[in-house]
Amino acid sequence: KQEVTQIPAALSVPEGENLVLNCSFTDSAIYNLQWFRQDPGKGLTSLLLIQSSQREQTSGRLNASLDKSSGRSTLYIAASQPGDSATYLCAVMNRDDKIIFGKGTRLHILP
Amino acid sequence: NAGVMQNPRHLVRRRGQEARLRCSPMKGHSHVYWYRQLPEEGLKFMVYLQKENIIDESGMPKERFSAEFPKEGPSILRIQQVVRGDSAAYFCASSPSGKNGYTFGSGTRLTVV
Numbered sequence: 700k701q702e703v704t705q706i707p708a709a710l711s712v713p714e715g716e717n718l719v720l721n722c723s724f725t726d727s728a729i730y731n732l733q734w735f736r737q738d739p740g741k742g743l744t745s746l747l748l749i750q751s752s753q754r755e756q757t758s759g760r761l762n763a764s765l766d767k768s769s770g771r772s773t774l775y776i777a778a779s780q781p782g783d784s785a786t787y788l789c790a791v792m793n794r795d796d797k798i799i800f801g802k803g804t805r806l807h808i809l810p
Numbered sequence: 811n812a813g814v815m816q817n818p819r820h821l822v823r824r825r826g827q828e829a830r831l832r833c834s835p836m837k838g839h840s841h842v843y844w845y846r847q848l849p850e851e852g853l854k855f856m857v858y859l860q861k862e863n864i865i866d867e868s869g870m871p872k873e874r875f876s877a878e879f880p881k882e883g884p885s886i887l888r889i890q891q892v893v894r895g896d897s898a899a900y901f902c903a904s905s906p907s908g909k910n911g912y913t914f915g916s917g918t919r920l921t922v923v
Contacts, residue, residue, distance in 0.1 A: 733911055742901065742916035797866060798843060802852035
């Protein structure tokens, strides 16, 4: 049974710092991994999608890596801004087409 | 392309009533997923549907909950005889095929009073 774990559960950092969010999964037989952002009371916004054959994806200040063999992914945020404050969710798609989410990391950027 | 549309955004029901949540996938998307998010918890898979077929409903309670994705029209998540524990945010996602990433709707927040 696939389990997705995200650490830390919560993180507060001063504005301008670079930071890394971690995601691990127990079954490496995945199709892809996706990072989402969720603001309080809102829906999910897709940030980056990494196919199982890829090692990383970049979008602006965000970079996501995938090490399928070790069951790990990281989301790197450069030069953090207060607007980056949100919950970040990691999700993997299994071979049975089911998406499994981690519980998320609540990020707070201090102005 | 308007994205994944869910309605209503907010729904209040009294205990024992029925709740019907609608999801219109993005144009060209034939795969629909429903998720439930309880306060302070992660998103839990409920059901995966393709047009006119339920592919996987292993995450959906056996009683009171049902889902459909008809040939025409939106996907519907139906909760009969709602109880307070059904209060949650229900999210729908769609994909052109399961392996190409998913787009989520803004969710329906159900409150049972």
